[in-house]
Amino acid sequence: MTTPPLQHRAHFDFSISFANGGGLHGEGFRLDLPRPELGSDEIGILLVKHLGLALVSDMEIRGLRIVQEQHRGSRGADAAAPVPGRVIDLSHPIEAGLVTYPGLPVPIITPHLTREDSRAKYAPGTEFAMDIITMIGNTGTYLDAPYHRYEEGGDLASLDLSTLVDVPAEVFHLRDSWSADHRGIDAVALADRDLAGSAVLLDTGWSSRFGTPEYAVGAPFLTEGGARHLVEAGVQIVGIDSLNIDDTESGGERPAHSILLAAGVHVVEHLTNLEAVPARGARFTAAPPAIRGFGTFPVRAFATVSTSH
Template sequence: MTTDFRAHFDFAIAFANGGGMQGEGFRLDVPREEMTSDQVGALLVAHLGLALVSEVTIRDLLIVAETHRGSRGVDAQGDIDAPAARRVIDLSHPIEAGLVTYPGLPAPTITSHLTREDSRARYAPGTEFAMDIITMIGNTGTYIDSPFHRYADGGDLASLDLDTLVDLPAEVFHLRDAWTAERRGIAAITLADRDLRGAAVLLDTGWDRHFGTPAYGVGSPFLTEDGARFLVDAGVRLVGIDALNIDDTESGGERPAHSILLAAGVHVVEHLTGLDAVPPRGARFTAAPPAVRGFGTFPVRAFATVAAPH
């Protein structure tokens, strides 16, 4: 596995047309461990999107092995070479009989319609089949919400355009150290450092570690109302989270994130898992449900494809 590196430093920037700016304790993704202050300075300028810079001073530079957070101007893979292949990262929870996805909702049941033993009487010798029945609520495992889930006149699963579900550019926000029990909401300002138009925005909170346990249903991180409005204005196509709900389920019956995103035709995928294995940028995301008419929510096999290094 490729090691990620981040630079820790203080900086001062001067502009050719006057003025300047400075920062302390800044952190920046870098492509390799051995980098000069000038190289880090160039990446800093690219990350901040600055123009007319005349001088960059980097102080107290320390480069450490640390997971990338998605700095602009840095290859998401941390690899200078071109990729030789691609790999697939599964982001879905397996479904099995008795699985509790959301506290209070029924767990799936799986029964046989035709057992292998019974099928032997119907087919040629040596040929047998199993045909099974699964009964489950649409909100099972890793699933997608269509507008019909929230709005009676919204589009159902069969209406969803595959172009908005398949091979989307993924923008992953690794937020495991960005929220606390006292501040669970993911706000707009946390998501404001990238161009997100047309992307699948995936929120990696680490809450999936509790999936299938009572702890999963209490204290879960969520997307705030202003965060949802920001993502709609940014032109995203899909928002996914590895937690109990895109909304705060402990604040009463209001569901502003669902309401805002689904009204704008932005798909919502909940109960993702394994997002820590997906780079901040450069991956492609897919989460397509079956085309069921008159149905608003259904499990998906969500996955990311990423470039594999030589």
């Protein structure tokens, strides 16, 4: 697994006064830092940039602590520079017997031509293996096309590659933003960025349970309101490292799938290793085979980080 770059955040309380009257107060605020050796004044400037404030006349930072912690995408603070030219694999490997979604068939791999049998067909010293894999499209890390949800929707072969390859990634690191009592990721958690044309990737940490019985119970998901917000924001892809983009424990309704796929937004489920991807600056690729009359298939999803980020 790729090791994320070393990053730091500031934890503090604050009070802000405005030149034209009024004020703003915050408790337990957390803010990304471009480097750890910043003082209160510099952090105050970053806070103003992050909140988009104007006419600030006075600011007090209290209880400041600098903590080694992954960035969450604060405005005004560039993420610590990762290793140049990194390619970060975000896919679960597929193997015979892999349980992706409990209750669905597991992959079966059988030989069509063994290396031993091939030796009689080719020149001396030349041999090949040809294998057959039988699996449901919902295996490993996979992409949903509109046809998955809608009979008249576009199938995998109809998808525009420009919307699947090298798409700007906006990663929301949400591991501390949901709980067993509040599993839904709503619009308010996604509202602080310009997301037009991006791949929004939801890092919940749930992929650590992949392949275990715990993966199927209590998983975080995107709410109906969150899905509507992303469509209105003009995103191209929404990915999650959880069991499903929807809440599978609330009955048969699937509002996130319905809203996103109706709008032509690609859905990628069962991602992994999202903690290694910076909140901003990476590019995301998840392209399935061009299969006609098919709506879901595994992808080799990955993020790339340019040398300039």
